[in-house]
Amino acid sequence: MDFEPYRAELVAYCYRMLGSFHEAEDQVQETMLRAWKARDRYDAGRASLRTWLYRIATNVCLTALEGRARRPLPSGLGAPSDDPGAPLAPAFGVPWLQPFPDARVELGLRADLRLALVAAMQTLPPRQRAVLVLREVLEFSAAEVAVQLGTTVPAVNSALQRARAALAAAGEAVDAGEVGEPEDPKVREVIERYMRAFERADVPALVRLLTDDAVLEMPPVPLWYRGSHDYGLFMRRVFEMRGTGWGLTRLTANGQPALAAYAPEPGGGHRLHTLQVFTVTGGRVARNVVFADPAVFEAFGLSQEILFDRSDGGR
Template structure:
């Protein structure tokens, strides 16, 4: 029985459920181990291998989520800040949502993984979250999902309706352009050049009027190109100019790894920035500074040469 081929899609599924990559990896490993130990009990007449594996993974996720708080982004916790000079104090007690490194799985299994949607799904109770992903993203039938969750088809349909209604109230990013879209690539390249040049006016010109900037684990966030620009001016005043950037993707969105200049030369990894580009402009930038995020993306912590531009 071949189960390793399902690793990537199970990883994406567990991430959607948990909102954190390294725990999703652990649960996929647990799923595979459980499946291997129970392989003699598998009955192909009752379910496909894929359906069986998702049942194991779902149970593992629901167990892991028992008693846990949702994983938010700062914009999900309160109103935007109107003080670009506010203290940047991390809230390490909050289990923040983390991004997904696209390079860890095939493009085909990364549908509906944009950060705004995963963040919105965090408001759902775990079983509703599972129903929504299994039915709407993975396209399992209602009877299959009922079997995976040990419930009935009417219960699955009811949970799906409640999940849809809850997400409609919260809203999400809707359809966004793919990171390999030529217009998106051009916008990100212009943003990259402006950032490396510490050109705040050029950065602001690339933003929508209501652009959002947020920086977990710092709980404050900003909305509007004016405050975005004022905060970026503060960043360059604090950390200097001459940054170096590296292109990649996360959650099916364009992303940049930002390396701050070191006093003695070279650059040190500072943040991973995940962008939403709409209408040819940056409408949202989620900036991550958690070392565990850097590890998940396998990013070098230092660059010894200013001309290092892998992925550009």
């Protein structure tokens, strides 16, 4: 009985449930262990192997979520800041939502992994979250989900309706069809221009690439900003502190374009500063979620220090 072909999609499922890549990997390992121990009790006539594994994974995730606070982004905790000079005090006690390292799991780019959607899912009660993902993302039937959750089809349908309404109320309004894919030539051009401006610490050039109501948030710092004006003022502050000559590398996270930003070191070279995950809509940057958590860096396998060859722009 081979469970490995399902590992990648199970990691993505557990990530949607838990909001943490590291935890998702751990819970998938637990799922595989439980499945192996119960393999003699698996009945192929009652459910496919995939359905059976998802039932185990769902129970594992629901157990892991018992008594836990949800994983938010800063924008999910309160109003935006109007002070670009506010102290940058990390809130390490908050279990922040983490990004998903696309390169670590062979899934392809998936719109249903986008940060905004996963963040909105975290506002749902765990069983509603499971129903929403199992029904609408993974396309299991209501009958299959009822078996996976040990409930009834009417209960599954009711939970799905409540989950949809809660997501709408939470403001998950970004249409996945409007969000540019990382490999879209127009999106690549926007990110390329953002990189060049960032490397030069050119704030006006950065601001020109933003939507008017662009959002900038920086977990584990709980404050966040809305609007190109405050975004630009905050970036000016960053560059005044860290100077010019940054280095950036491309990657993707949650099926979105992302950059690893390396700040220049006084003695030469560059040190890892942040991982930035972008939402690009209509040829502009609408959101930038900037992660500075070492656990996130580890999940993406990012080098702490790097030398950039300026003859090719460091890319």
